[in-house]
Amino acid sequence: EAAVTQSPRNKVAVTGGKVTLSCNQTNNHNNMYWYRQDTGHGLRLIHYSYGAGSTEKGDIPDGYKASRPSQENFSLILELATPSQTSVYFCASGDAGGRYAEQFFGPGTRLTVL
Amino acid sequence: AQSVTQPDARVTVSEGASLQLRCKYSYSATPYLFWYVQYPRQGLQLLLKYYSGDPVVQGVNSFEAEFSKSNSSFHLQKASVHWSDSAVYFCALSAVNSAGNKLTFGIGTRVLVRP
Numbered sequence: 001e002a003a004v005t006q007s008p009r010n011k012v013a014v015t016g017g018k019v020t021l022s023c024n025q026t027n028n029h030n031n032m033y034w035y036r037q038d039t040g041h042g043l044r045l046i047h048y049s050y051g052a053g054s055t056e057k058g059d060i061p062d063g064y065k066a067s068r069p070s071q072e073n074f075s076l077i078l079e080l081a082t083p084s085q086t087s088v089y090f091c092a093s094g095d096a097g098g099r100y101a102e103q104f105f106g107p108g109t110r111l112t113v114l
Numbered sequence: 115a116q117s118v119t120q121p122d123a124r125v126t127v128s129e130g131a132s133l134q135l136r137c138k139y140s141y142s143a144t145p146y147l148f149w150y151v152q153y154p155r156q157g158l159q160l161l162l163k164y165y166s167g168d169p170v171v172q173g174v175n176s177f178e179a180e181f182s183k184s185n186s187s188f189h190l191q192k193a194s195v196h197w198s199d200s201a202v203y204f205c206a207l208s209a210v211n212s213a214g215n216k217l218t219f220g221i222g223t224r225v226l227v228r229p
Contacts, residue, residue, distance in 0.1 A: 004157070031215060033216075033217075040221055041221060042118075042120075042204060042219040042220055042221040042222050043158075043204070043217075043219040044219075045216055045217070048216065058216070090157055090158070092158075094215055095215075101146045101148075101208035101215040101217070102148065102160060102163055103215075103217060104160075105150075105157035105158040105159070106157050107155075107156055107157045108155075108156070108157050
């Protein structure tokens with residue numbers, strides 16, 4: 001069954017450490033997205049990608065990098081984690097073009113930065 | 115720029131009662147509109163979507179939503195809720211021809227269904 005998976009599901013990191021969140025999709029979608037979810041803000045877009053090798057800045061990219069090495073995989077990288085990056089992170093995939101704007105979400109990664 | 119407003123952060127209803135969740139959007143044209151549901155400790159799941167045509171769209175689990183261009187709204191409704199409908203509901207918008215089909219989300223409405 002087509003799906004979006006994320007790893008790890010839970011992560012505790014220390015301030016200043018490097019964190020990599022991974023996402024894999026079997027939907028064969030061109031577009032992939034990283035969001036964070038915080039109370040009072042809903043989901044906010046961090047980075048997205050049109051396909052392998054591409055990354056684009058979303059609405060809140062500061063402090064985050066992204067990598068799309070293949071169609072299936074999209075990573076979010078926190079080079080120097082800070083407590084303000086404690087959040088739940090969601091990856092999503094979607095097809096390109098018009099009426100296919102629907103996105104399919106992974107189960108989320110809960111990140112705590114101490 | 116587009117935006118989505120969900121004015122009710124929390125809604126409590128009794129099992130068997132009707133439910134309406136409000137969503138207002140701001141966009142210069144007719145957008146693509148979505149309602150997603152998030153159950154505890156899970157990702158978002160699509161309930162329904164509107165692209166064009168009939169302003170009343172049917173979704174999964176007996177949910178429906180009505181698009182109103184004049185009111186810039188896309189309210190979600192269910193005639194009779196079950197305890198399992200307790201979740202967080204998000205309204206989202208995608209601008210037509212948006213680069214990357216990016217979604218703009220509201221802050222969500224947490225629904226608690228009392229037995």
